[in-house]
Amino acid sequence: MIIVTKEDFKSYIFSQPDVREVNMLSNFENENCGCIMIHYGSEVCDIKNLSCGYNNFFTINSEIVAQFEEIDIQYYIKECIYKKVRNYRQAKKEWIKHFGK
Numbered sequence: 001m002i003i004v005t006k007e008d009f010k011s012y013i014f015s016q017p018d019v020r021e022v023n024m025l026s027n028f029e030n031e032n033c034g035c036i037m038i039h040y041g042s043e044v045c046d047i048k049n050l051s052c053g054y055n056n057f058f059t060i061n062s063e064i065v066a067q068f069e070e071i072d073i074q075y076y077i078k079e080c081i082y083k084k085v086r087n088y089r090q091a092k093k094e095w096i097k098h099f100g101k
Contacts, residue, residue, distance in 0.1 A: 002045050002057070002066035006073060010095060012040050018089035024081040036091055037077065041066060054078060 013036065024035045034042075037052040049060035054074035057066035068074065076098045085091050 001064065003069045004066055005069045009040060009073060012044060013088060013091055013095055016088040018087065020088045022085060022087060022091060024085050036080065
């Protein structure tokens, strides 16, 4: 199983172009835009047929293949969903609000 650290996830988010779109309600790889977890899981972890929960990355067969090392990231993900984050500029602002720099 892949363990995703807070620092690795943060580095990924802050490396993305501000204007890159996200759809926090799109948690399956085959959907158009995808949430931040879908982007990370498919691009960094190279997980195929990916879907995501708040803390876990799943295959299409519901097998957990990756998860966050720290549970507090799920609260950040939930906040991004609640605030309807639509791009990485907004995702970065929410990260700073939630965790600081």
